[in-house]
Amino acid sequence: MPRTTALIVAAGRAVRFGADLPKQYLTLAGETLLGRSARAFLDHPAVDTVRVVRQPDHDDLYRAAVAGLDLAPPIDGGATRQESCRRGLAALADQPPDLVLIHDAARPLVDAATIDRVVAALDRTPGAIAAIPVVDTLKRGSDGTSRGTVDRRDLWQAQTPQGFHYAPLCAAHARAAAEGAEATDDAAVAELAGLTVALVLGSPDNLKITTADDLSRAHRLLAMPTPDAAAASPPAPEVRVGTGFDVHRFGPGAAVWLCGVAVPHDQGLVGHSDADVGLHALTDAILGALAAGDIGQHFPPSDPRWRGCDSAVFLRHAAGMVRARGGRIAHADVTLICERPKIGPHRAAMQTRLAGLLDLSPDRVSVKATTTERLGFTGRGEGIAAQAAATLVIDAAGTG
Numbered sequence: 285m286p287r288t289t290a291l292i293v294a295a296g297r298a299v300r301f302g303a304d305l306p307k308q309y310l311t312l313a314g315e316t317l318l319g320r321s322a323r324a325f326l327d328h329p330a331v332d333t334v335r336v337v338r339q340p341d342h343d344d345l346y347r348a349a350v351a352g353l354d355l356a357p358p359i360d361g362g363a364t365r366q367e368s369c370r371r372g373l374a375a376l377a378d379q380p381p382d383l384v385l386i387h388d389a390a391r392p393l394v395d396a397a398t399i400d401r402v403v404a405a406l407d408r409t410p411g412a413i414a415a416i417p418v419v420d421t422l423k424r425g426s427d428g429t430s431r432g433t434v435d436r437r438d439l440w441q442a443q444t445p446q447g448f449h450y451a452p453l454c455a456a457h458a459r460a461a462a463e464g465a466e467a468t469d470d471a472a473v474a475e476l477a478g479l480t481v482a483l484v485l486g487s488p489d490n491l492k493i494t495t496a497d498d499l500s501r502a503h504r505l506l507a508m509p510t511p512d513a514a515a516a517s518p519p520a521p522e523v524r525v526g527t528g529f530d531v532h533r534f535g536p537g538a539a540v541w542l543c544g545v546a547v548p549h550d551q552g553l554v555g556h557s558d559a560d561v562g563l564h565a566l567t568d569a570i571l572g573a574l575a576a577g578d579i580g581q582h583f584p585p586s587d588p589r590w591r592g593c594d595s596a597v598f599l600r601h602a603a604g605m606v607r608a609r610g611g612r613i614a615h616a617d618v619t620l621i622c623e624r625p626k627i628g629p630h631r632a633a634m635q636t637r638l639a640g641l642l643d644l645s646p647d648r649v650s651v652k653a654t655t656t657e658r659l660g661f662t663g664r665g666e667g668i669a670a671q672a673a674a675t676l677v678i679d680a681a682g683t684g
C-alpha cells in the first residue's frame with residue numbers, strides 16, 4: 285500500500301459574502317467547511333495522514349475548526365494558493381509519502397468514491413484529478429453580448445482532490461517557483477513540468493463554496509436524506525411463520541366440524557371440544573409463530589369449560605394474542621387430510637369462516653385438502669388430520 289498524505293489547503297484570506305470569517309471557517313450543518321473537508325479524508329481508508337495548510341494568524345480559528353480530529357500538525361501557508369501548496373509539500377519532506385492528495389477546504393462535500401477514483405488512477409499516472417465534463421453550452425462574451433460559442437466537447441471542470449506521486453509534484457512546484465510561473469491549481473503546475481494528469485470523474489455535489497448561494501446549495505444537499513437513510517427508518521417489522529398439526533379420530537355422529545363449518549357426514553369426530561382439527565392446527569400455528577406454547581397449554585382438556593366448546597374461541601384467543609404483541613396475521617394456510625368427507629364443496633365456506641374469525645380478507649386465507657392415497661390412519665378412514673401455517677408481521681416495537 286502506498287503511503288498517502290492528504291493536504292487540505294485552507295490558507296485563503298478571502299472574506300466572502302458579508303461574513304466576518306474566511307470562508308473555510310464558515311459553518312455548514314454545525315461543522316466548519318475545513319473540519320468537514322478534513323474529516324472526509326481522515327475517514328478514508330486509503331489516506332494515512334491528513335495535514336492542513338493554514339495561515340498562522342488563523343490559528344485560533346483553525347484549532348476550533350478541527351477540535352477532536354486526529355490531524356498531523358498544521359503547516360503555515362503562503363500568500364497564494366500555489367505558494368501554500370509548495371510549502372505544504374516541503375513540510376512533508378522529512379518523511380515523504382508516496383502519494384499526496386491536495387484538496388480545497390472549500391469543497392466540504394467531497395465523497396469517498398471520488399477520492400477512491402483519484403487514488404486508483406495514480407496506479408497508472410503520476411497525476412490524477414477529480415473533474416466533471418462541462419454540460420452547459422459555453423459562450424464567449426463581452427459587454428453583456430455573446431461573441432461566440434465555445435466547443436465544450438473536450439472541456440472539463442477541475443475539482444479537488446488532485447492526486448500526485450509526491451516526488452515529481454515537488455519537483456514541478458520547485459520548477460514553477462523558479463520560473464515565476466503562476467497556476468490556479470496543482471494540475472497546472474504538474475502540466476507545466478510535463479507530467480501526465482489523468483481526469484477522473486468527480487461529483488457535481490463536490491461544489492466549491494464561493495458564494496452565499498453555494499453555501500445554501502450545500503445545506504440543501506445535506507438536508508436531503510439518502511435513499512438508504514430513508515429506508516433505515518422506521519425499523520422494518522419482523523415476519524414470523526408458525527406451523528401446527530392436529531388429528532382427531534372418527535366416532536358416532538352425523539357431521540364433522542372443519543375450519544368452523546359443519547360438514548354433514550356419516551360419522552363425527554371425537555374430542556374434548558368440537559374436535560375441529562382445522563381450527564386446532566391453525567390455532568397452534570399462530571401460537572407457534574408467537575413462540576407462546578400450544579393449544580393444550582392455553583385450553584387444557586382437563587378444564588370442563590372447554591367441553592364441547594366451539595373451537596372458534598381458541599382461534600380468536602390466539603389472534604388476540606397477536607394483536608396484543610403489536611402484530612397482525614398476514615396469511616393463514618390450512619390443509620385437511622382425509623379420504624372422506626369430500627372437502628371441495630365446503631372449501632369456500634371454510635375460507636370465508638376463517639377470514640371472518642381472523643378479521644382478514646379471504647385472499648389471505650387458504651384452505652386445501654388432500655388424501656393419503658388410502659395409506660395410514662387417514663387412508664383407512666380412522667380419523668382426520670390437519671396441518672396449518674400462519675405468517676405474522678410484528679412491529680419492531682413489539683419484538684425483543
Ligand code: MG
Pocket residue numbers: 530531532555559560561564
Ligand atoms: Mg385437537
